[in-house]
Amino acid sequence: MENLANLESFLRSAELGGFSAAARRLALTPAAVSRNVAMLERNLGVRLFQRTTRKLTLTEAGERFLAEVGSHVEALQAAIAGASSESSEPSGLLKVSMSPHFGSDYILPLLPAFLEKYPKIRPEWTFENRQVDLVAEGYDAAIGGGLELTPGMIAKTLAPAHLVAVASPAFMAGRPMPLNPQGLADLPGIQMRSSNTGRIRQWTMRNAAGTEMSAPLSDSVTMNDPAAIRQAAILGLGVSLIAMPDALFYLESGELIRLLPDWYADIGLISIYYANRTLLPAKTRVFTDFVTEHFRRERLAEKFAGSIGLSNMAKRL
Structure with missing residues (x-):
């Protein structure tokens, strides 16, 4: 019977398109994966991959072999993992x-x-x-x-991802509170520039009634890091929109106050992601x-929900 490590090295190299990527997935060195595949080819007497300095592609024989053995090896791995999980505590x-x-x-x-x-x-x-x-x-x-x-991934939701408008008490002293998100334009703002796109992010806020309104922050200060933006708000440099998980401690301590407590920007969900497998390790x-x-x-989903509003949230904690 062929060595399971050789088969697994072949499968992951075919799936990921290279020995290096397969090595990272298998916690091996690229040289070890290459040796395993070479041994498999030697044992079978056929070449499974065409190798170049830049690319690894399956040969016709490799494609047939992958189609024939792929599901069987996955099933064998699942059976081994299942037996192992029954007999020992989680490890690795x-x-x-x-x-x-x-x-x-x-x-x-x-x-x-x-x-x-x-x-x-x-x-x-x-x-x-x-x-x-x-x-x-x-x-x-x-x-x-x-x-x-991405395909093959599973997401387990942990909490909503909501942005809320905040500023320091000293910054707001003597300034009128904005009545709606449009009113944020009248205050010095701390903007977020995306490190990926280089663009300044624009936000739309909504309230519990479902009304949506743009939140046109001025760009008195522009930064690319959420923690730096939060610290700039604490220092009294302006009003900013930051995620509730980043704001929560400072709202509770009083270093920040929430403006527009009935409004928030919904940017999706905070989730834990993992690969969809027959048997999860x-x-x-x-x-x-x-x-x-x-x-x-700890009811963190509730605490992170900007839709609740700070006053309502406090009642539920």
């Missing part, structure tokens, strides 16, 4: 991507309790403001807001369950 490297500030504030504090419960899991967490390719980059899960759901399953249960228990 847990690679997760999340945004720096949300991850540090709301996910990282869960790690001590998570590791106490699952000591054989080894976290490898990446904190960055970008959407990763879970399969190609070898991530088990990702957490973020407004991410595009135990380490990924317990992590997603742990995070989801924490958000449910």
Whole structure:
């Protein structure tokens, strides 16, 4: 019988289009994946890939072999993973991507309790403001807001992603409160410039009645980092629109006040993403369950909902 590692190296290389991508997914070196595939080709007596310095493509024989064995290997892997999960506790490297500030504030504090419960899991967490390719980059899960759901991915919703208008009490002292989002244009604003597109973001706010209105912030100050924008608002440089998870602590401490408490901008959902597999690895399953249960228990979806309004939210906490 052919070595399962050789078959898996072949499958992932075909799926991801290269040995390097397959190596990241399998937690191996590219050289190891290449050796496994070469051994498989030698054992079968056929060439499965055409190799160039820039591209890896299946040969005709490789395409036939992939069609014949692909589903069987996946089923075998699922059976092995299932038997393993029944007989042992979750273990292994847990690679997760999340945004720096949300991850540090709301996910990282869960790690001590998570590791106490699952000591054989080894976290490898990446904190960055970008959407990763879970399969190609070898991530088990990702957490973020407004991410595009690619084929083969599953998203488990954690909370809404709502922006609210905030400013410091000192900044608003002596200034009239705006009556609606259009009134924000009369105040110095702190704008967000997208690092990806280079454009200044424009927002539309809505209220509980479903009325929508543009929120034309002035560009007295422009930055590209949400945490920096929040700090600029705390320093009294202007009014800004920031996500409720970023604003919550500072609203509760009084360092920021919420303008237009009945209005918010809806930018999607905060979710935990993972690959759709026949059998989810135990380490990924317990992590997603742990995070989801924490958000449910702490009612974070409710606390992050700008649609509730600050006064109504306080009554529910």
